[in-house]
Amino acid sequence: MKKIKKCVIPAAGFGTRFLPATKALPKEMFPIIDKPVMQYLIEEAIQAGCEDIIIVTWKNKRAIEDHFDSNFELEKKLEKSNKFELLEKVKVLNTMANIAYVRQPYPRWDWDAILRAKPFIWDEPFLVLFGDDIIDNEKSAAEQLIEVYERKNSCAIATIKVKDEEVSSYWIIESNACDWNALIVDKFLEKPDSSETKSRNWVIWKYVVTPDIFDYLEKASDLKPTWEVRLADAFELMRQKKDIYWVEIKWDRYDTGSKIWFIKATIAFWLKDERLSWELKEFIKWLKI
Secondary structure, eight states: OOOEEEEEEEOOOOOGTTTTTTTTOGGGGOTTTEHHHHHHHHHOOOOOHOOOEEEEEEEOOOOHHHTOOOOHHHHHHHHTTEEEEHHHHHHGTSSSSEEEEEESSSOHHHHHHHHTHHHHHHTTEEEEETTTEEEEESSOOOHHHHHHHHHHOOEEEEEEEEEEGGGGEEEEOOOEETTTTEEOOEEEEEEEGGGGGGGOOOEEEEEETTTHHHHHHHHHHSSSGGOOOOHHHHHHHHHSSOOOOOEEEOOOEEEETTTHHHHHHHHHHHHHHHHHHHHHHHHHHTTOO
16 A cells, blocks of 8 residues: 655635635635645645645746745845744745646636646545645644545545535535444535435545546546536545545634635634734733624
């Protein structure tokens, strides 16, 4: 069984929920305090053992590449100013992993973005992390998924529980089978009504997939018009041939593609920083909320 050493991060979306800010700045580069969302994702992948990161971008995403590139002028300025702590934070960005970029020329959803990474993956299993989900937990979501993959040598999908009124907004997994403490996917449901299923297991944007996912992605695109294909369609085809497992993630999860959840993430991470939390608490008291 091959170890997970590669991670694909699709980042080619428009970020329409944050317009007009995302007209020029990728939403993956929005900072939570002083670190952009994309950096949190790459750190999660590295913590889980990944060495190679493949980021799928498009024409308005150059800020991502620039962030993880060297900046000679800035480094020299920080060095001359004896700001060595900041200098180290800047210099580590272009050495933290092997980062490659591939363009998605047209916005064709998640399935096409992952297919773009195929030449970088070859025959290896890999981690997939999308730019909207940050999990704040001692053991990252990526590590929890990889643990299941290493036990079952099969795909693993991250899920969380959602409320009844939220079911119709998400992809839902149904499952009744358990194999050695790993839950097997029985069915994928696209945005069902809460009365149509007892399951409340929503698929979030984190997966470990085996390389045969590319075959199923190509098959799914042959069965549907390209604008209707989703990654879940490939998973459903795969499920008919082999077991796929799902993991209920231990979490504090923040959907940073949502305005309110982005604010919640910023507040939560700010409060975790002892140097900053007292001032924020004082400000909240001053607001008399």
